[in-house]
Amino acid sequence: MDSSAPAARVTTVTGPVPVTDLTGPVLPHEHLALDLDRTGEGAAVLAARHAPAVAAELAALREETGLSLVTELTCRGMGRDPAALVRISRASGVAVVAATGWYYEPFHPPEVNGSTVERLTDVLLTEITDGVDGVVPGIIGEVGSHGDTPTGPEARVLRAAARAALATGLPVATHAHLGRGGPAQLALLTREGLAPDRISIGHQDLLDSPATHRELAAEGAYIAFDTVGKEHYQSDTVRLRLLLALLDAGHAERALLSCDISRHRYLWSEGGPGYGHLFRSFLPRLRAAGAGADLIDLLTRRNPLRLLTGADPGPRRPRPRPHPRPHPRPEDSR
Template sequence: MIVRTVLGDIAPEELGLTLGHEHVFARPPEDVTDPDLRLDDEEKSAAELISFREAGGGAVVDMTTRDYGNDAAALARISKAAGVHVIAATGFNKGKFADRLSAEMTTAGIAAWMTSEVREGIAGTGVRAGLIKASSSLDGPNANERRVFEAAAEAHAATGAPISTHTEKGTWADGQIALLTGLGVPAGRILVGHLDLKPDLAYLRELAASGVFMGFDQFSKAKYLADSARIELIARLIADGHGGQIMVSGDLARRSYLTAWEGGPGYRYFLSELPRKFAEQGIGPDVYRSMLRDNPRRLFAFDPLS
């Protein structure tokens, strides 16, 4: 079993404490005009990762896809400069960004492209993806998004790589799970994202019962939900026996969220401040660190099929 990073395959035990859904480097399309969303400075991206490493961090998953301006070669340079493992994604974001590309491709074509990016490299760089991304819009997928999910299942079958998803405000997570598992993807190879944007405990318990990994990946964003409320939901799920399925991250995809851009709280927040907040609600450091260390190891490790 290996974890596929932008600098090559490593043993799962080498990952260290891992943030499972971030955006290290991105050049969004021209119609995304907010400069706060342009994370296009390699030195600043490396500085942010160095700050995370100095706080005890080991790895970050970059969920930026082709339609949102990913750059695999830049990720490799950033990872090397910072001394932090980076896992890159193949696949597509939601249709708002991806339809312009995915609409021109067949399901088989999308699957073949994803498979190639895991096996051979992203956009001819030789830097290989370590996970597959599929996304749906509010309350469910459009036709193109559904085909991306179908292709992701095919690419998973061909490569063994895990699948990580975007839900819009946590909606249609149950549909994502039903579609992917119905196509043969084991629930334990799926990370469903942004579930803390739908803080309905009954809904989350239903999703947890399926066996998928659950992304609580909007930490520090009080405009959506207080971190204390996120932690309370996680505590309930841990009490139910689902602590091994929780993934913690921030999706800090704006300059204003990152200390290297003179914003905050930055990646180091997850190691310098968040553990105390978890402890205040009865989740001790060993349990918290397990969610950042052991759960990512199990999700992102796979046996390459070729």
């Protein structure tokens, strides 16, 4: 990276942050405040009552791992709460990127029905320009589809996302339901003129298809292994095998890792895997499989920051940090 050039900046909920300040790992696909509840059971919710536990988890990870940044992919129709993201970021000391866009069709708000691509693009550009409750989005996502090809409304939303990304320079992160439909998403987005390296195809660790992952990565897209720890969807053993296959194929610079915490029972404080499962469980297994410090840094910091900014932040500059202390669950300290 040219030291004479101004440092790239990440748009966070509390303002722009130079990439040079983000020296620790990044979680590129998480949820800190959302409401996907359509049944009234309240399971798929991270509400105000959960915010202190969310902030405490992130603060613990900042101390334990140096966690620098969380990309929060709750968008329109998902119970987005920009003010809550600001409070969580300030309470935890971890930078947070907010999102705009629309999820997949079952969660589309009425505004999507009948809207043209042009109208949807204008909505995104207004949010990116003017902010949402004072918070400026730093990414478009998680823009969704389900099945092998997007539905009509999903295609319009994806096309609008691509056009807004072209106009603003923001990247697009997708929701490929259960890992399906990534090639169709990439084809649709790139037909609008968006470069593949500004696109992350979501939930690919739920698709046991190394050939598809290689195809997407070879075209230049990021491959998101972003449901790490969700064993009821896919075992981490399979995730590790899929990741190693992608790495062995020479696509380390296109892999992203995250946990996609999207229900309150996933929180560490409620006995779930928590936002730290990637660091406490999955990465040790990856290291045991032969991954060194430079590769871990590439996967957990350089790749997500390059997606956000379009610029490679360069190798990690070591900073002395205190020896990390384990953080027990609340019930362990009673």
